[in-house]
Amino acid sequence: MRIPGPAPLLLAALLLATTACSPDTPAPTPPTARQAEPAKQKAPAKPAKRAAPAPAQVTIGGEDAAETAQRWQPPAVVIADDGVAQARRDANKALAGDRLYATAADAIPIWLALLERDPKDRQAQAGLAKARQRLLGDASALLERPLKQREAVAEAGEMALVLLTVAPDDPKVRQLQSRVELAQRVIAYNRAGEDDLRAGRVGEDGDGAIPNFREALALQADSPRARQGLAAAESALIRRAEAAARSADFTAAGTWLAEAAKVRDSAPTIDDAFERIESIRAQTLVRLRDQGLRDLATPQGLKPAREKLEDALRIAMPGDPVVAQLRERIELATHYGSFRPRQVFSDALRDGGRGPQMIVVPHGGFQMGAGDSELGASDAEKPAHYVRFERGFAMAITEVTVADYRRYVQASNARPRATRRGHSIIYDERSGNFTRSSGVDWRSGYDGTPAIANSPVMHVSVRDAEHYAMWLSEQTGRSYRLPSEAEFEYAMRAGTSGRYPWGNEGTPPPLSGNFTGGEDVSPSGRRWFNAFVGYGDGWWGPAPVATFEPNAWGLHDMAGNLSEWVADCWHASYRRAPADGLAWFNPGCRQRVIRGGNWANAPEQTRAAWRQSQDSDTTSARIGFRLVRGI
Template sequence: MTSAAAGGRAAAARSRWCGALAGVVALLVSIAVVLAGCSREPAQQGVEAQAPEAKEQAGPSVTVSDDQALGPVPDWQTPTVSVTDENVEALQAGADEALQAGNLYEDSESAIPIYLALKAHAGEDAEAAREADEGLQRAIAALIEQGDAALAGIDTAPEGLQRAQQVVAVARAVAADAEPVVAYLERVESMERVQQASRAGERALEAGRIDDGKDAAVAHFRHALELREGDARALQGLAASESALIRRAEQAAEAYDYERAEAELARAAKVRPGNDTVAHARQRIAAKRASRIGDLRDLGIAALSREDGLDTAREHLAELLRIAPKGDPAAAELRERIELATHYGLFRPGQVFTDALKNGGRGPQMVVIPHGAFTMGAADDEEGASDSERPTRNIRFDRGLAVARTEVTVAEFRRYVEATGNEPRAVRRGYSTVYDERSGNLVRRGGAGPEDGYTGRPADDDMPVVHVSAADAAAYASWLSEQTGHTYRLPSEAEFEYALRAGSQGRFPWGDGAPPAGAGNFTGGLDTSPSGRRWRNAFEGYGDGAWGPAEVGSYAANAYGLHDMAGNVSEWVADCWHDNYRRAPRDGHAWVNPGCREKVVRGGSWASSPEQTRSAWRLSVRGDTTNARVGFRVVREI
């Protein structure tokens, strides 16, 4: 390199140095910002975490300790060294000793001031001048080594930049144009740019500008790393930026805004890709989210146990759905529980239960049938149907219903009579209609009542009670209500047909044609009476092994778990008779006219023709009628 080129390079370096010194020397040198929430980075000296509330408004706060702050580095003033001919050798030895000890420029006993003084004293003495200059060059080299060491240690000792700048001040004063000095000055200037970028990042971080735009903290810290790979201050600045975004995510999660929380985590994950801090934060937030979801589910379920808790449970579900991931099982569970409670209260479809009676014992077995809709009545083209079964109408039940599993038995009805002392209609009247085997007809017989079977002789306890009027049946249901504290009653026509069909829409509950084996107690072509009689109008090829009523529950239950809905004995319902359904209630309630005499009987019996076993079949019967073919069952509101 020519002296002109070296001089130009030195002049340029000096120019850059002077400009940088004026604007950069005063910058604070601090370690990276460590925010609250960055639990995986060690705490650094001089960094204070601001309270979360303040962070949300003003961003991260960075405090720089006094020993990290930099003031302007003044020009180096050469310490005065007195040289005489008598002390030259002593000073030369002292300078060499100071150089060896690393005491280079601080005072008059330091190597560089002595070598400079010796060089000036040498004058025309070339040998002395050479010896002093050689020492000075060794001292300058050692000075630069000290400066480079300060730069190298800046990650752990931030004040090293000030030390390096002091070295620059000395080197400029001693040998500004020397190539090693110029090269060193460039290294210091580069480090200052690194520190300046990190400081800009810290300021942006404090202002809340984390990762959006060129003036954001992340951009400044990455620029610092481009200038100096692995810079600790910039790396920890990125960690602080990541932590700030994680804290924002946590604050959003604390407000149950998990969509925003995930967005903040996604931003945080881009700051230091491959780092596990965001993954751990996501796990923490997910755990808290799952806990909150579980709490809302439990609160909703607990609310459903209260009579007025349905609206509260729905509120919990709405909040749960707002914060839960799509398809969350807790949300599905609470929604299902609310749906069930809406339609079934504390029960479940298909549930079998009994209620306790106040005077001891249990009421009849009840089955919860599902809510739903069906088409009531007979289609226009249904074989054997009558106009009284039309027009068809769509009925929907928004609430489930508990229906007696079987017809009321002789024993169950007896308990009511004994408890109340009420006399059933047949007992008060003194007769009922029974089956006469000799004639094969239904005949009036004195003394027959609810304790008797279809022939008028005493019945077993598990037989369906017959010889009861519509009023007797209603009175039994009222007694159950009083005994249990729940509402028992006779079913409406719509409820009976809905329960009988159990989801089917065919002519018969099982479809069309003859019933399948074991389906119920119907008039079958294979049935015979005790004296060998057979039915003239029956289901061909079907036999159920009974002539007369059978014990309740002897045959297969339908799809809703109910026995003998279409056979065994016909049953009273709550409706008054009307010739058709034209003005019938649309909600499935009983169609009642106060004081009506004609009531409705539904469901086939052991002595009903196939046409009378159809799902839509209905019959008008005087309410005070008692005979061997009609019994009843109850329903309970839930």
């Protein structure tokens, strides 16, 4: 709502000025004042007649639309010839009682009536001057009154009309008239702004309360009402911002708060509102996070949890830790279920024992196989290809031990392959060769002598390993299996990409594994013909599991100790190999794959990409296995 232009009072003042007496005229002659009777008609003295005031209307004509403006019309006062003295006394009494102009019994109408009888009446002139000064002071005081301004300005305007009638050329009167007009315009703008606020037209779009209050301040910079109006407009915008925040629409909340910040300069209320909105944001994010975490605890909760994350990301500021926590938990659930990377655990068995210790391998991708220029690589290790695991998996920290395998055999009455046929391949210390020996099975060590409990189990075929995995799955209610070839190489590399699991250098780091070292010596003093120069691990034959340092992902003996069965069938190259890390398996295949170097391998067979074909019935002192488990 916008108010009209100049106030009607200005037009009234201009019209009054055109009808006023010239400066030489002692006093104006009111148009409707009744003249005293001529002296020749002696009338008995009568009390002064005091009539009610009758406001007059002034009409402005012309080509423009007609406008009317109110002016003051003095109440008619009749003074008889013998009533002048009494009229003077009445006027002085009215002045003393601060009754100045409202009725015929007030000071100014009586003084005007006396001057109408005698323009040179000095007492009337002096009394009228006092009344005028009194009226100027009263009007000024009204304009400065902070409360009930509308009533005060209206009364001051009425006094200004009286003064314009009495003394139209007095500069102080003109100044008062201007102040009244200004105050009227300020009030009109403030009232328009308040009406807009009540109607919900705050004015952020340039039409409403804010422009009106600013117009008022442009006229009167210290207008408390206009300043309060702007504060109220600012509060209305802040309320909109907070309502939007409570509805989780923080984009709209930011927009409304930005509009509120434009209303007043450096208002502390904006900072307070920002803190409240940020508090609402934080509470909303905590609520979404907690709901998402509860979703993740349910079997089908991943999708609703992701929806909560989307809602949180839409309203969060960049880098919010609460959202990061929910994202991390969803990421973990997506790739690891209820586990976390590098977590170590073992499943309980139904017979009261524990399964092998497992560690969660991080999800991710790697370049599998050997590069075209890799020294010692075979065609079977090519072409190198990218494999990605969208979900992590758990892998046994060590090779399956003799003790682990004994629990299975005793619980299931199993008869592994070497036990059934009565022989396996061992290392013969006398000849220095690997030979078939009778009476050797899973209970035997690399040389056919009884194996210790924490030695890696050997002399088992790939099917023996798969049967153990099936038994362990039944015992735990979890899915255990042999690792795929891709899983094994990925876990062995543990984030590296060199020729060897430890990098491109030909000599292993100290204590990194059980390899064929030039410093190793057999019980009878034999040394390796082809070995890592300068390396010695102190073992001739497999070492107990976890004797050496784990790799970066916490896995022991991936590149040494024993080579290990994997789930894949043998393929002469990686052409058309799976890119998702699953085992490349053809039902009924006889040739299987072993991965990882062993205690009796040549150095080039310890490379990360090395692979070899083995018949599925093979049992040997150089081959063992470990399992993986789905998570």
